[in-house]
Amino acid sequence: MILALSAGWGFAVAAGAFVSYAVLALAKRHLSPRAMRMMLFAAWVLHGLMLAEGLLGEPPRFGFAPALSMTVWLALTVYAIESRLFPHLQAHWALAGLGSAAVALTVIFPGTSYHMVSSPWLPLHWALGIASYGLFAAAVVHGWLMTRSERAIRLAAQNDAGVPLLTLERLTFRFVEAGFVLLSATLLVGWLFAEQLYGPGLAWKWNHKTIFSVLAWLTFAGLLVGRAKLGWRGFKAVRVLYLGSGLLLLGYAGSRFVLEVILKRV
Numbered sequence: 001m002i003l004a005l006s007a008g009w010g011f012a013v014a015a016g017a018f019v020s021y022a023v024l025a026l027a028k029r030h031l032s033p034r035a036m037r038m039m040l041f042a043a044w045v046l047h048g049l050m051l052a053e054g055l056l057g058e059p060p061r062f063g064f065a066p067a068l069s070m071t072v073w074l075a076l077t078v079y080a081i082e083s084r085l086f087p088h089l090q091a092h093w094a095l096a097g098l099g100s101a102a103v104a105l106t107v108i109f110p111g112t113s114y115h116m117v118s119s120p121w122l123p124l125h126w127a128l129g130i131a132s133y134g135l136f137a138a139a140v141v142h143g144w145l146m147t148r149s150e151r152a153i154r155l156a157a158q159n160d161a162g163v164p165l166l167t168l169e170r171l172t173f174r175f176v177e178a179g180f181v182l183l184s185a186t187l188l189v190g191w192l193f194a195e196q197l198y199g200p201g202l203a204w205k206w207n208h209k210t211i212f213s214v215l216a217w218l219t220f221a222g223l224l225v226g227r228a229k230l231g232w233r234g235f236k237a238v239r240v241l242y243l244g245s246g247l248l249l250l251g252y253a254g255s256r257f258v259l260e261v262i263l264k265r266v
Contacts, residue, residue, distance in 0.1 A: 010053040014107050017046035021100035025093050043099060044080065047073050050103065054110060063111025064256035067130060069102040074134025075141060082171070095141065109260060128186040129252065135179030136220075136245050142172040143238040150234055173227060176241065180220045183248070187217060208258075212251035219244035 020043035024036060031039065051070055054061045076095050146168040153165065223240045226232040
């Protein structure tokens with residue numbers, strides 16, 4: 001059963017998610033751990049309902065802002081699961097700030113309508129791509145925490161990430177490896193079954209989205225090979241991770257931003 005939310009209800013859900021995220025990001029020092037968990041859970045649920053209103057509505061909508069919003073939501077999902085294993089992990093306030101920005105961006109730019117899907121497999125293709133976005137976003141967050149921890153160690157300061165440096169490094173590259181597998185599957189499916197996915201005559205094309213996505217794939221492949229064969233760690237590895245994530249972001253979200261906002265094409 002698909003729950004169709006009215007426009008007014010959808011806006012109310014988005015407003016609730018934005019406020020919950022904003023309170024969590026700005027008032028983190030005044031909330032108890034239990035209150036923070038409850039606030040994060042409420043924001044996560046409301047954010048998910050907002051995304052469902054766009055993706056499952058009639059007609060469904062999608063675009064650069066919903067893609068970014070779903071990426072943040074997936075990163076939060078990963079964090080919620082991970083925090084059960086590592087209760088002292090301290091990234092909720094940063095993710096809450098990203099969540100509030102993503103929700104606001106989606107309200108301003110809700111995306112374009114898709115009245116017809118060329119293939120029943122197309123949603124699976126999209127899901128693989130967005131899931132890879134989410135895993136790489138989780139890797140970026142952990143890479144950022146890893147950089148902060150390494151800097152704190154160098155300065156003999158307190159590590160406020162809540163997790164040992166080596167554990168953060170291991171988690172970062174687990175997310176990179178999983179994201180790389182999903183990104184590889186997404187590109188392979190798009191290459192082999194482009195006409196079945198998007199319709200006759202719409203085969204694989206070397207457009208901006210494809211070029212940036214392939215460059216991102218090559219960058220992540222280089223990162224994994226560099227880590228395995230050359231021992232890349234620390235700042236060098238994180239910089240390559242940031243580069244690959246930036247290229248991947250330009251691949252879909254950047255291309256859709258140009259089409260939707262700058263060129264005004266639907």
